[in-house]
Structure formats: structure tokens, C-alpha cells
Amino acid sequence: DSGVTQTPKHLITATGQRVTLRCSPRSGDLSVYWYQQSLDQGLQFLIQYYNGEERAKGNILERFSAQQFPDLHSELNLSSLELGDSALYFCASSVYRSGELFFGEGSRLTVL
């Protein structure tokens, strides 16, 4: 158990809908990362937050947004969903400037 909690584990929705994925980092970790994993693309970095502030942005679509709250949990919002958004979405956390990321078990999103 990495200590990172992600909910929901599975989510099935329709195109055009909006979903929110939630992540609770390990106790004491201030950095939260979101990654998207699809079969043909591997792990793609989406966005990183540190202590509530956005710190790095990757290949995150404009339809996606995220935030980190004062209690350090984070949410990834995916809107106007398309079939191609079906993927595993991972949250990871780390101690600041530590090389090791601790990953949750992911949220599997299926868009029908």
C-alpha cells in the first residue's frame, strides 16, 4: 500500500459528460501529480501541484483541470468527455524534491 488513495476505482460514463477524480496523498506529502495511462501512450504527465499551487503542466487538455485543496487532497476534473479519454488516471505524491513518486492504484475511466 503506497498510502495514496484514489477514488473512484472505476467510472463509466458517456461522451460529453463531466467527471471528477479524487486523490488523497500520503500523509506529509505536499506534491501531487496526475498521470494518464493508456495502452498506446504509456504514462503521460498531466499536471503537478505543490502545497496548493500549480507547479508544472504537461500534456493536459484544456477540457481537463485540477486543483489541490488546503487539506492537500487533489481533484482532477475531466469535462466534455470523448471516447479517447478512456484511460487509467493515476495520482502520485512525493516529498518536495524527492525522486520517488508514490502512486495510487488509479481510477479507470471508461467513456462510452
Next chain:
Amino acid sequence: QQQVKQSPQSLIVQKGGISIINCAYENTAFDYFPWYQQFPGKGPALLIAIRPDVSEKKEGRFTISFNKSAKQFSLHIMDSQPGDSATYFCAASMNTGFQKLVFGTGTRLLVSP
């Protein structure tokens, strides 16, 4: 320049054999190179990592070999076991400010009994 290229995409090794996975990078600013192991239904977990000031790091049956001049690094799994069957990702990051790991595309390893 932010890419990490990983090969092979899949690998089948007999129990007791050596599994070798290779990665290459372009960005010379990368200075941290971890390998992550992912089992089905689980998130990736750090397996072993190396920094470019050493050419090799060994932890148990797992060894990273690092070639700075060639900008390549590889994972060797000695005496591969069926329990090693998983997907392996190499990654790289710059230890400047806020870390962002760039991952390779993954290698699916199957160790046959």
C-alpha cells in the same frame, strides 16, 4: 528532448534467465533515472534508481547500468522469476525545482515457469 525511449515493448524470459530492458534519453539535463514496476491493477512502484555520477547500481537481483556518454540506461533482472512478471517503466527527471518524471512507454515482461 523530453522523451525517454524504451525497448523492447514486450519480453518473454525463461525462469532463471536474465531480463534486459533498455532506455535512451536526449535531454542531458536529466539527472535522476528510476525504474518503476507495475503489476496489473496496481499503480507503478519504484524499483530502483540511479543518478549519473555512477555507472551501475545493484539491489538484489536488479541492476541498473548507466552509460552517460551514450545517454542510455538499462535494467537487468538476474535469475528472473515468475513473480517478476509485470510492466516495467524507465523514467527520467531533472532535480531542479519541482520534479516531473518523464516515463518510457513500458515493457511488459513475462517470465515463464
